[in-house]
Amino acid sequence: MISVQQILQELKQKGFRVTKIRTALLSLLLHHNTVPLSAVEIRSQLKQKHTHANKTTIYRELHFLIEQKIIQEVPFKDKRKHFELALREHHHHIQCKKCGWVGDVTREKEIQSIEHYIAKKSKFLVTEHSLQFFGLCQQCQ
Secondary structure, eight states: OOOHHHHHHHHHHTTOOOOHHHHHHHHHHHHTTTSOEEHHHHHHHHHHTTOOOOHHHHHHHHHHHHHTTSEEEEEOTTOOEEEEETTSOOOOEEEETTTOOEEEOSOHHHHHHHHHHHHHHHTOOOOOOOOEEEEOOTTTO
16 A cells, blocks of 8 residues: 555655645545545544645645546535545445445455456446445444
């Protein structure tokens, strides 16, 4: 797994500044690497760690990190944008329709085999896909 320092070093080599907010944001996303976070959650968690940033700064940093292909936007049914590290393998998510909790699907090999089956059976070249599962988490059932 890549470290925050490695990411920051790559950004420095490309001529970008290493700011307190950028460092804290990357650290937060790396720490929560199995759960995509919304901008509101990011801001709240940064504030809890005594790193204060206004909404505009958060969105500007998120946009910058997306442009650099360090993070990616994960769309969910609730229309809120969620963000996670783009440096992970392709994976899928589950989301609670009641409380909004998000988690990773753990049976990726089975999903990959379904994708290969669909491609082979339909003679269709799959270039990308999006698959999400919605329901109720254990707490909300």
